[in-house]
Amino acid sequence: MTALTPDFTPGPLAESGAVSVSLLAPTGRFSLRARATDMPVLSKAVGVDLPAKIGARANIGTVEILCLGPDEWHVLVAETDAPRLVERCASVYADAPHSLTDISDREVSVRIEGPEAAELLTLGCPRDLDRIAEGEGRRTLMDGATVVLWRDGKDSFRLDMWRSFAPHVVALLETGCAELAAEQSGLANRRP
Amino acid sequence: MLLVHCPYCEETLPELEFAYAGEAHIARPAEPSAMSDEEWRDYLFIRSNARGPHFERWRHLHGCGRFFNAVRDTVTDRFLITYKAGEPRPDLSSLKEAAE
Numbered sequence: 535m536t537a538l539t540p541d542f543t544p545g546p547l548a549e550s551g552a553v554s555v556s557l558l559a560p561t562g563r564f565s566l567r568a569r570a571t572d573m574p575v576l577s578k579a580v581g582v583d584l585p586a587k588i589g590a591r592a593n594i595g596t597v598e599i600l601c602l603g604p605d606e607w608h609v610l611v612a613e614t615d616a617p618r619l620v621e622r623c624a625s626v627y628a629d630a631p632h633s634l635t636d637i638s639d640r641e642v643s644v645r646i647e648g649p650e651a652a653e654l655l656t657l658g659c660p661r662d663l664d665r666i667a668e669g670e671g672r673r674t675l676m677d678g679a680t681v682v683l684w685r686d687g688k689d690s691f692r693l694d695m696w697r698s699f700a701p702h703v704v705a706l707l708e709t710g711c712a713e714l715a716a717e718q719s720g721l722a723n724r725r726p
Numbered sequence: 727m728l729l730v731h732c733p734y735c736e737e738t739l740p741e742l743e744f745a746y747a748g749e750a751h752i753a754r755p756a757e758p759s760a761m762s763d764e765e766w767r768d769y770l771f772i773r774s775n776a777r778g779p780h781f782e783r784w785r786h787l788h789g790c791g792r793f794f795n796a797v798r799d800t801v802t803d804r805f806l807i808t809y810k811a812g813e814p815r816p817d818l819s820s821l822k823e824a825a826e
Contacts, residue, residue: 588735588790603790604734660727660740675742675788 542642542697548708550715553648555707558692561643562616564609565635566599566623572630579626580609580619589670591684600671600684608671608682608694613638641682642700646707647690650714655691657710658703659683677706728803730784733810734792747783749773750795751815776800779818784808797821 548555568576570586577583582594585601592599596612597619611619616638623634646654652663658677663685666672671684679699684692695703728741755761755769774780780800785793797806797816806821 603792606791660742665737673789673791680788 542700547644547704548711550648550650550711551718552650552714553646553654553711555654555704555711556645557704558643558645560613560638562611562613562619563636563638563641563694564611564616564619565637566607566609566632567605567635568607568630568632569605572632575626575630576623576632579622579630581622589666589672591669591671600682602673602682608673609634640696641694642697643692643694644704644707645690645692647687649689651689651691654707654710654714655683655693658706676703679703728805730796730805731808732786732789732792733794733808734790735786739786739789743786743788745785745787747785747793750781750783779806779822781815783811799825 542557542560544557544559546554546556566576566580566584573584573586580597580599582592582597582599584599584607585592588601588603590601596615598610600608600610602608609619616636620634620636623632655663655676659674659681661672661674661683666683666685668685668687671682673680673682675681676683676693676695679695679702681699681703682694684694686692693703729738730741730744731738732744752769755765758766761769778799778801779797782796782798783793784796785791793811794808795811795813796808797818798804799806804825806825807816809816
């Protein structure tokens with residue numbers, strides 16, 4: 535059973551008192567691979583300084599960049615600005631050889647927020663979430679599926695996952711929400 | 727669960743994010759056609775199968791995606807060190823001393 539329809543309509547997916555999961559609207563996504571020595575040229579083309587440390591993020595305007603590996607960046611950009619990003623990177627290709635791949639269609643994102651958001655993520659994520667600081671992100675695992683986890687605030691996360699894994703991951707998040715809700719109501723009932 | 731230190735991420739992370747990738751420091755021969763069948767077989771299939779410290783490759787598959795090398799004791803399952811791909815073999819005796 536899954537709430538996801540094939541067209542992935544953005545909106546709330548699951549809700550418990552302490553955490554809510556919602557599907558985010560589509561956005562432009564790119565995978566950028568380049569040598570570290572070419573970073574300055576590419577930073578100028580993209581308009582944002584590419585972060586060098588794995589997990590670090592940078593954003594200006596509608597462009598948001600997360601460093602995934604020593605030579606890999608995940609770039610989010612508003613759909614309307616995506617063609618310009620492609621054009622500007624292509625213009626510096628001769629100076630800074632790179633690979634900029636449009637992966638907008640490959641992934642969907644959910645937002646997980648609420649006081650129990652981190653608790654919900656521990657269902658499928660083996661990482662110690664306390665070690666991902668606010669304003670950082672990582673590629674990690676969610677119940678067997680590779681995901682990119684963005685920590686926007688103490689209780690606010692974004693999860694980018696491959697579209698084909700989304701029904702599986704979202705079903706797990708729904709179950710988790712139901713469990714957390716049951717736990718809460720159980721606590722409420724026990725109160726005198 | 728094992729905890730593995732990724733030399734690229736510089737973090738110690740759960741084993742689930744990693745994939746084992748066989749023995750390390752096995753260089754592909756420059757001229758395979760000049761080798762005898764036995765030498766080629768040895769390159770392809772014959773591994774040290776160490777009891778004790780073992781040089782092996784790992785990949786941070788669900789993370790930075792990089793291959794790196796590790797020395798793991800196959801008896802205790804303890805990682806003595808992990809280091810970036812392309813770096814020379816660390817000295818085993820000093821590693822053992824450090825682990826004790």
